[in-house]
Amino acid sequence: MPATPGIHAEREVCSDALRLTGRIDLLVIDDADVTVIDFKTGEEDADHDNQVRLYALLWHLDDQTNPEGRPATRLEVAYPSRTRAVEPLDQAGLSALESSTVTRVAAANANTETASPMATPSPEGCQFCQVKHLCDVYWPTIPPAVSEPARRSGSTSKDAPFARTEPEAGISRPPTRPPRSWCEPWRRMCRSRRAPESCCSAFAEPSTRTRMTGSSSRW
Numbered sequence: 001m002p003a004t005p006g007i008h009a010e011r012e013v014c015s016d017a018l019r020l021t022g023r024i025d026l027l028v029i030d031d032a033d034v035t036v037i038d039f040k041t042g043e044e045d046a047d048h049d050n051q052v053r054l055y056a057l058l059w060h061l062d063d064q065t066n067p068e069g070r071p072a073t074r075l076e077v078a079y080p081s082r083t084r085a086v087e088p089l090d091q092a093g094l095s096a097l098e099s100s101t102v103t104r105v106a107a108a109n110a111n112t113e114t115a116s117p118m119a120t121p122s123p124e125g126c127q128f129c130q131v132k133h134l135c136d137v138y139w140p141t142i143p144p145a146v147s148e149p150a151r152r153s154g155s156t157s158k159d160a161p162f163a164r165t166e167p168e169a170g171i172s173r174p175p176t177r178p179p180r181s182w183c184e185p186w187r188r189m190c191r192s193r194r195a196p197e198s199c200c201s202a203f204a205e206p207s208t209r210t211r212m213t214g215s216s217s218r219w
Contacts, residue, residue: 003065005029015061018101019109022058025078034059035074037083048077049086056088057097 003011007028014021026037036059038052056072059065071094075086089097111118119137132138 001064002067003027003029005031011065013055013058013062013065015058017061018058018098018105020054020058020101020105022055024055024059027059033073034070035076036072037076037078039078041080044077044079044084052077052086053089053097054101057094057101060094061098 007026008024009026011024011027012021013024024036025039026035028035028037036052036056038048038055040048052075056075059072060069063069071088071091073088075088077084077086119135121132121135121138121141126132126138126141129135129138
């Protein structure tokens with residue numbers, strides 16, 4: 001459906017030729033201008049200019065939302081503290097961006113069609129990846145275990161959550177058993193649920209997992 005004059009939040013734009021779809025945070029259309037606004041919650045980054053220009057390109061190429069082919073005449077990136085204007089692209093700039101985007105999309109498609117897509121591990125890229133444990137390229141980036149005692153200690157490094165390292169100098173390990181003040185509430189809960197107290201006498205060390213089993217009819 002064509003975008004009519006007014007203010008449109010999260011307006012979707014797409015290009016079949018580029019095989020890309022985007023969602024403009026705020027699209028403002030009036031008789032004089034078409035304004036594309038992209039909201040950002042983090043710090044300013046020069047790459048944000050390229051993002052808002054790509055939205056402008058998708059708007060320009062979307063013959064369903066923009067059947068008249070009106071160009072985006074104003075581009076803005078809005079941060080919590082200020083809004084920054086971005087120089088819009090003229091027709092030559094739009095054509096150049098379209099050409100480079102076609103090349104990048106083709107390269108990405110070719111990469112994903114291979115048996116082993118190229119991995120580019122980085123702290124930022126891998127931080128929230130949910131399949132990094134399956135990535136053969138990711139594991140060599142993790143520092144190896146320093147020693148078997150370090151592995152048993154349960155200490156981990158800050159930058160590699162799966163790497164075991166020696167405890168830092170001057171920092172003692174937590175006690176093997178927790179204070180009695182921690183144990184009593186646990187014992188009372190066990191007794192109140194008729195579980196044998198012997199089930200509660202062993203306490204796991206920090207960073208370990210404990211599995212409790214028993215008849216469901218007794219709980």
